[in-house]
Structures are given as structure tokens and as C-alpha cells.
Amino acid sequence: MNKPSSAGAPPRRAIDIVNASLKRRYARERRFRLIGLTAVVMGLLFVALLFADIIGKGHTAFQQTYIQLPLTFDAGLIDPKGTRDPETLRSANYNALIRAALRDVYPDVTERRDIRALGSMFSVGAPSQLRDRILANPDLIGTTQEVWLLADDDIDMLIKGYIDRDLPESERRVKDRTVEWVERLEAEGRIEKRFNTIFFTHGTSREPELAGIAGALMGTFYTLVLTLLLSFPIGVGAAVYLEEFAPRNRWTDLIEVNINNLAAVPSVIFGLLGLAVFIGLFGVPRSTPLVASLVLSLMTLPIMIIASRAALKSVPPSIREAALGVGASPLQTQFHHVLPLAMPGMLTGAIIGMAHALGETAPLLMIGMIAFIVDIPSGFTDAATVLPVQIFLWADSPERAFVERTSAAIMVLLAFLILMNLAAVLLRRRFERRW
């Protein structure tokens, strides 16, 4: 007691020091939590903004304007000989039917220029629409029907309000008299917006109202299936070998570094590699799902190997020891015990790799996927395009109607991405094991 303390004051207890600093510590904690929360909110805000923008722009693409017209399927124009020969029916001039119908509805329009303007209210696909109807039911020949015909994209835009009717005529794609006709049709209830099935059943087209994503969807489907078939077995095999069997030496270190580097290589490089090696050297047909999946496999392999190795690492060594301890061979240990436990993690990695491949555009531009392909591909070696490239192409098109279609295609792509990520989460949750 009589030993003097250095400052003369009674020695401070540890708890006093703790209490003094407590307030500051809590403040720091609150600040950190606030920063984190802000970051999350910002992130969500931007995602919400993105979705709002895309959905706001794209939702109208799911509807398409149709115009009703009383139309006589004139036997003299379609099938003058009355043979009902499908070849004749196919090659008949259906445009003339529309023109005749228009003459009946608008007898006051006589000037050539106006007649052409009247006709251009309808899509260039309208005649083939009529042809398909006749081919499906030749009995219609000679009758008069109220038919709904596909409107031209300008009319569609006008109806959807993307073309301002109050603008002076010279600044507007649709002329005053066309607006007049459209308004009359509207008043008569001859204009209707219907669900846009063409968007889901057609390939792309120069005409927005005839353009669909079916071709790109099928191309994406074939490409992804083949990518998965190529990269998953190779990726898992490589991961198992590197993680479980390969000796640790300079070579495996080099391989590991290279795999990690490959995961960070800009994807356009893979496209150039695919162009040089797969197309140039091996003669794989370009612009096909086959070559696309080869390139995308190269790109997803590192992701898949890294994810699979992480999954293998997370299997506790005690399981391997247990299997080896009862006399399982190293391969049996892998296939009976380690792989089943690592599989959910590997599948998650595979799905994330696939989602990556789904959204990839740059390398595919290099291997000809940017070609304008109208036909829906029906195999791995058909010329095709994929969704992100389709979006890229449409975003580049000048027609106003492609803006909404671009957004709609993005919505479809995002929907698939969300589905795949959801599948990854569900898989992880379903097969998660605890030790």
C-alpha cells in the first residue's frame, strides 16, 4: 500500500479502461454496419433500376398490333384453275387479296401513292399469313372472312404510343393520312393488340414485327447442352486428378497457376483461339453450336475446375481415411465417397459456369455467330446464333420496334439466368451434408 503509484492516483482497473473504449468500439461497429447496409441497398437499387428499365421498355414487345380486314378469298386470284393444288396455292399472289380488300374498305383512296401507303400499314408478312390459312384450310377459297392481319412495325409503334401523334408530320415516321386511317380503324374497333406469339416461334427477321427469338433460343440450347457435356466431365476429371492424385511438384504448380490465369483471360481471346484452331485448323463449321460450345467449353473449364477443386477440398479428409482404412482403393475412395459428397458443389460450379456461358457474347462474335440467320437451327452443325448475340444484333438495328424487342430478349435471357442460379442454390441446399 505504501508503494507510491507512478501518477499518484489510484491504479485504474482494467474494467474502467474497457468501459472507456466501449463507446468508441460500438460506434465503429455501427458505422461498419451502416456502410455495409448502404452498399447492399445501393446494389439492390441498381438492380431494381435495371429491371425497371428493361421491363418498362420491353413489356410491350409481348404484344403485337393486328388490323382487322373483311377479306374475300377470291378464287380467281388464288386458284384460277380450281385444282386446289398446294403448289398453286403456295405461289398465289396474296398481296393482291389485301389490296382488293383495301379498295373495298377505302374506296375514296385512289392515288397510287396513297394506295401504296395504305398497303404498307400491313406487315410484309401479312400475305404469308393468309397463305398459311389457305393451305391449312382450302375450303376458305371463295368466301369472305373478317381476318386479323399483322400490322407493320410503324403502325405497331404508333398504337403503342412510341410515335408521338402531336409531332409535326415531317418529324414523324407515320404520315398524317396514315394516322387518320389508323384512327378510323381504331374507332371501328378494327385494331387490336394481341399476345405476340411470333416473338417466341420465329427466327430473327429484318422486319421487327416478324422477328422472334426462337432461333437464338434453340441455338443457345444446343450450345449450352454441348458445352455442359464437354466441360463438365473434363472439368471434374481434371479437378479430381489434380486434387487427389497428382503429385505436388513444379509441374502441377505450373498447371494450377495456368488454370487460375485462364479463368481471368478476356473471353474475346478464346474467340480468336477458336477461330484460329477450331475453324482454321480443324475445319469445324463456323457459326454453329458445335464450334460455339467448343469455345465456351474452353472458357468455362477453368471456372469448373476451380469450383470442383474447392468442392473436393471441402470433403473432410476423415472420409478419405475411413475409406482407405477399410481397404478401398484410391479410385474407389473417390467414386464411392468423395465424389458423391463433392457433387453438389461441383454441380453448383457447373451451373454458374453455364450461366457464364449463357451470357457470353464476345468470343462468339469471333466465330461467326453474328451472322444473320433466320432459320431455327435443328442440330449442332446448323448455322445458328445465340441469345446474347441476338440482343447485340437487335440493339444495333435502327428500327424503333427493335428497341422493345431487344429489351424483351434481355428479359428472356435474365429469366434463364435467374432460373439457373436458382437451380444452383436449390441443389446446394438439397444435397448439403453436415459432418
Added chain:
Amino acid sequence: MSTTVEAMGQRVGAMSAAELSSRPDSRATVGDVTVANPRMVCREVDVWYGSKQAIKGVSLDIGKNEVVSMIGPSGCGKSTFLRCLNRMNDTIDGCRVEGSIQLDGQDIYDKGLDPVPLRAQVGMVFQKPNPFPKSIYENVAYGPRIHGLTNNKAELDALVEASLRKAGLWNEVKDRLDQPGTGLSGGQQQRLCIARTIAVSPEVILMDEPCSALDPIATAIVEELIDELRANYSIAIVTHSMQQAARVSQRTAYFHMGDLIEVGETNEIFTNPRHKLTEDYITGRFG
């Protein structure tokens, strides 16, 4: 080959207590490392992890129907030595084993020897219960199945039941064989691992601190089990508990810093240790 080594072991064993206490830091093994009817014979075993030597010239026999316990402070190399006996150390990178380890006269580190059948003969129970995340039945049936020990389902069923009975677990799990082995309690899991080990009919069972994760009641059950298993198997057990070593083993080996310091009858070691280090350890002066 090992006549000189054996002679040495006997020579050390023949040393008087006075001789020993005069050189208390001697690391030569005190006591007789040999037994009359050995199952495994280890001579001058060295183990390196990279450049670090973990085991230094250890010689030890494991006899038929006996329990040998290995004790010593943490990091003394007793687990490393145990894992040499079924080549479990092969899975560790940079681990090198030298010297001779024989099972029934066959060198297990022979180049041509396959570790897979060896591990079927020398089973292992690990420190932490590690049942497969599969059903109880599958846990026990896995070994016999991969080795093709049974011809049909009925035989396999019988073998699973017999193994679980030997491990003293049958009555507790017979109604839920299809439930995951990981759902059992710690003590039950460890007995399941013992059942899994004996299902492949090994000749030697290695146990690496099998009770360190168990409560006293489960420990008592496992110890009883070890005593019963002695009738059919040779058992080497690593333990941190000197009481456990005293209860279950006939011979005890004391390891210190990679050296085998003293071997002897268990009651001899605990009542009358001859080496200073052994004495210090069992009297609790360190460890």
C-alpha cells in the same frame, strides 16, 4: 536380418536400473521390444515429414492376441508410428518411411506390396469417429462389399449383424439400420467405426485415440469392447489417457520426441518405470 537389433533390445533390457539412472538422457529403448509370438515386427523405423524426422529408429513387436498401448506427450510420434503400420502415411505428401515393418514375415513397405489388401488386414479406427454419411448398414457393409467377402445378400446381412454385435452396437441400432450413421451419438459412431473395421476381418486393429472424443460412459463401453476383441485380434492403441492404457493393454510403449523410450508389461511400466523420462511422464511431471 534383425538378430543384431533384437540382441540390442535384449541387451538394453538386461541393463540394470543403476546403469540406466547413470545415463538418464539415453534415447535407446529400455525394455524388451520383442514378444514370443509376434504378428507385426518393426525394426529401426524412421519417418520423415519432409526434412523433419518424426520417428527415430523405433523397433517394436505387436504380438498375437495382445493389446499394445502407445503413450507419450503430444507430438511424440506415436500416431505417426501407428499410421505406418497400415501405410496410412502414404496419403501424406512428403512423408518418408525407412526401416522394416513386417506383417507375418512380409515387409509391408516392399515395393511390390499393394497397400489395399494390407489395409484390409490391418484395420484402423480413427481419433474422431468418421462414419460414412450413409446408412448404418452401408457403413458396415461397405468393406465386405468392395472386397467381395460375401456371396449374397443373406451372407452380407449376417456379417453386418455379427460385426455390429461384436462392436456391441447391434441392440441399439438393429431397428434403424437404414438411418444415417452420422445421426448416432459420438460413442455409437465410434463403435460403428469399430464394427466397420472388424467387418473386413482384419488381423490387426490400429486405434488412434479412439476414445478422445467420447464421454466416460462411452469410453467404458469401447474399452470393454477392446478387451473382448483381444481374443481374436492384435490391437495397437494410441492413447493420451494413462489410465486407459493401464486398463486395456498388456504391454505399453512410451514415446518421447520421436524415440521409443521404454517398452514393457503395462503394470511394470506404471508401477516401476525404468527410464527417467517414463517416470516423469507417468508421474505427471510433464506431458
